[in-house]
Structure formats: structure tokens, C-alpha cells
Amino acid sequence: MSSLSRRHLFGAAAAIIATAAAPRVFAQAPAPAAAPAGPFGLPPLNYPFSALEPHIDAKTMEIHHDRHHAAYVANLNAIAKANPQLATSAVPDVLGNLNALNDDIKFAVRNNLGGHANHTMFWEIMGPNGGKPEGEVLAAIDRDLGGLEKFQTDFNAAGGRQFGSGWVFVTVAKDGKLAIETRPNQDSPIMDGKRALLGNDVWEHAYYLNYQNRRADYLKAWWNTVNWSKIAERYAAAKSGTLGI
Numbered sequence: 001m002s003s004l005s006r007r008h009l010f011g012a013a014a015a016i017i018a019t020a021a022a023p024r025v026f027a028q029a030p031a032p033a034a035a036p037a038g039p040f041g042l043p044p045l046n047y048p049f050s051a052l053e054p055h056i057d058a059k060t061m062e063i064h065h066d067r068h069h070a071a072y073v074a075n076l077n078a079i080a081k082a083n084p085q086l087a088t089s090a091v092p093d094v095l096g097n098l099n100a101l102n103d104d105i106k107f108a109v110r111n112n113l114g115g116h117a118n119h120t121m122f123w124e125i126m127g128p129n130g131g132k133p134e135g136e137v138l139a140a141i142d143r144d145l146g147g148l149e150k151f152q153t154d155f156n157a158a159g160g161r162q163f164g165s166g167w168v169f170v171t172v173a174k175d176g177k178l179a180i181e182t183r184p185n186q187d188s189p190i191m192d193g194k195r196a197l198l199g200n201d202v203w204e205h206a207y208y209l210n211y212q213n214r215r216a217d218y219l220k221a222w223w224n225t226v227n228w229s230k231i232a233e234r235y236a237a238a239k240s241g242t243l244g245i
């Protein structure tokens with residue numbers, strides 16, 4: 001690829017990325033992505049857009065999945081055209097070694113692969129009829145986070161304190177220890193060699209249609225959408241070292 005076309009490619013990608021990264025991205029959401037034009041794919045939702053109502057409305061889910069997450073995937077495919085190793089490496093290997101990337105793509109990969117990983121986890125750990133924590137996960141919550149009630153209160157408070165766009169996570173170490181941690185923008189615990197057991201998206205695009213500026217109400221209601229059996233699977237995978245994203 002000539003340097004001219006390379007600049008053109010990254011100029012175009014940067015324009016898309018700038019749109020996707022803007023704080024008020026909801027109002028600026030790009031049109032739904034067309035069929036995959038590269039190695040990265042948008043993971044399908046395993047439940048209808050309306051499945052999480054009334055806690056998360058169907059329109060928010062549709063825009064969030066089909067436009068916001070799709071934009072991260074489209075951006076990754078644009079970057080991967082000139083950087084095919086991006087798609088052939090495991091996501092944790094890339095996110096855990098961002099400094100190994102060339103400066104011209106480092107920021108875009110951080111935002112878009114981080115966003116892809118965070119949202120892939122997010123769709124997975126939500127669903128209708130999510131049940132309650134039990135077994136090893138509940139024992140770990142009791143041991144490390146002060147019990148379910150204190151954990152949810154602390155998690156909501158951390159999500160409320162995250163200034164601007166970002167995420168609130170429960171990270172899980174290889175020994176199974178849990179911790180509440182926030183990250184700005186689309187940063188992921190994977191970037192620090194950790195894994196997210198679960199996480200909630202506190203970007204305005206995740207809740208603004210239904211909750212406007214009432215992030216605290218969204219954080220509280222979100223617990224009704226959490227799929228605890230999936231989280232139990234993720235916890236077991238994290239302890240056995242097989243949890244990818």
C-alpha cells in the first residue's frame with residue numbers, strides 16, 4: 001500500500017473513530033454497519049432487543065449493539081486491512097501489549113478493540129431471567145466484596161463516580177479474587193493483564209434514551225438484567241485460565 005493510500009485509509013478510519021469516541025456519541029451514532037468487510041465480526045445478541053425491558057429499552061439495545069458496537073468492529077476491520085496481525089492475534093495478547101503496536105494505530109486499537117472486548121462481555125453477561133448469584137461466585141462476593149448487598153451498593157457508587165464515559169467492572173484474578181474497578185472510555189482490565197468477570201457500561205449511550213441524566217437509576221435497574229449463570233461460567237473459566245474476553 002502506498003503511503004498516500006495508507007494516509008487516506010487512516011484518515012478515514014480516524015474520522016469514524018473520532019465520531020465513535022465522542023462523549024455524546026448517542027446523538028452521533030453512525031448508520032448500522034453493512035455486512036462484515038473484514039476479519040472482525042459483531043457477536044450476535046443471544047436474546048431479543050426487547051428482552052431486558054423495562055430496565056433497558058429495546059431501542060437502546062438496538063442502537064447500542066447494531067450501531068455503537070458495530071462501529072468498533074467496522075473500525076477494527078479498517079485498521080486490520082493494513083495490519084492483518086491485529087486479527088490473527090488473540091484479543092488479550094493485543095490488549096495486554098498495546099505498547100508493542102505502532103504509534104499510528106495504538107490509540108485506535110485501544111479504543112476500538114477495547115470497545116469490542118468490553119461490549120462482547122457486556123452482551124454475554126446480560127439476559128432475561130438472570131437468576132441470582134450462588135455457589136462459588138456468591139462465596140467469592142461474600143469473601144472479597146462484603147456480601148451481595150454491599151457489593152451492589154459499592155459497584156453502583158463506583159459507576160456513578162466514573163466521570164464521563166467509561167465502565168465499572170468486577171475484575172477477577174487467577175486465584176479467583178474479585179475487585180470493583182472502573183476504567184475510562186473503552187479501556188479494559190485486559191489491558192492490565194486482568195479479566196472482567198462482569199461489567200456495566202456507563203457511557204450515556206447505554207442509558208440516555210430511557211434514563212437521561214439519571215445514571216444512578218440505570219445502575220440500580222441494571223442488576224435486573226444480569227445473567228448470573230453466565231457469570232458463574234466466566235468465573236470458572238477465569239480460575240482455569242481459559243477466560244478470553
Ligand code: MN
Pocket residue numbers: 064068119201203205206
Ligand atoms: Mn457501549
